[in-house]
Structures are given as C-alpha cells and as structure tokens.
Amino acid sequence: VKVAGELAFESGSLLGNVAISGKANFGGPGAKVFDGVAVKVSSAEDVTVLGSLQFKGNSTISAPDAGVVSQGIAGSAAPFQVQFMVMDKSTANWFVANGFSWKQ
Numbered sequence: 001v002k003v004a005g006e007l008a009f010e011s012g013s014l015l016g017n018v019a020i021s022g023k024a025n026f027g028g029p030g031a032k033v034f035d036g037v038a039v040k041v042s043s044a045e046d047v048t049v050l051g052s053l054q055f056k057g058n059s060t061i062s063a064p065d066a067g068v069v070s071q072g073i074a075g076s077a078a079p080f081q082v083q084f085m086v087m088d089k090s091t092a093n094w095f096v097a098n099g100f101s102w103k104q
Contacts, residue, residue: 011051014039024063026053026080033085034059034093047097049080055093055104056085063097 001016006023011030017038024041026032027050035056041047041063082102084090094103 024048026050034061035085038062041097052081052083053095054083054085055090057090058092060093061095061097 001018003018003020004022006025007018007020008025008027009032010025010028011032013033013035014037015035018040020039020041020043022043023045024039024043024047027048029051031052031054033054033056036058038059039061041061043063047061047063082095084093084104091104095101096103
C-alpha cells in the first residue's frame with residue numbers, strides 16, 4: 001500500500017507493506033499492533049508516536065528512507081511504549097528513525 005497523504009494509525013492491526021510519502025501518525029492512546037508489516041517512511045516530517053506499539057513479529061518501521069535528511073520522533077503529552085505480543089515468538093522487529101533506534 002502506498003500512502004501519499006497522512007497515515008493515521010491510532011489503534012488496531014497493521015499488516016503487509018506500507019510506503020508512506022506523507023505524514024506517519026501512530027498517535028492516539030489505543031494499542032497499535034504491527035504483525036508482519038514493513039513500514040517505510042520517506043517523508044521529511046516527524047513520525048508521531050503515542051500509546052502502545054505492539055510487535056507480533058517480523059515487523060519494521062523505517063524512517064527515513066535514503067535521501068531524506070530531516071526525520072525524527074515527535075512526542076506528545078502522553079508517552080509511548082514498545083511491547084512484544086508473544087515474548088518467545090516475537091522476533092525480527094525494529095523501529096529506526098533519525099535520533100531513535102529500537103531493535104529486538
């Protein structure tokens with residue numbers, strides 16, 4: 001799936017391959033479940049993160065892609081957390097942006 005505008009993923013499950021050339025918004029207090037998904041952000045806008053990011057396995061968030069120089073994590077009033085859905089089976093997960101790196 002290619003998203004040219006804003007992807008507002010505030011709760012639920014995300015699967016497959018997602019390429020975002022606009023705003024990546026993982027805000028909202030609800031749980032966001034990443035299940036075998038590859039998210040690639042090629043926008044210069046900050047990735048907004050809020051609430052719980054839950055990784056089932058083989059899920060990645062990459063920002064920025066090659067050639068993007070301004071990218072980071074924008075916090076909100078509430079913190080965010082990263083969780084494993086199934087501790088002994090949740091593998092190969094990561095979230096990397098400029099100034100932020102979390103890898104399992």
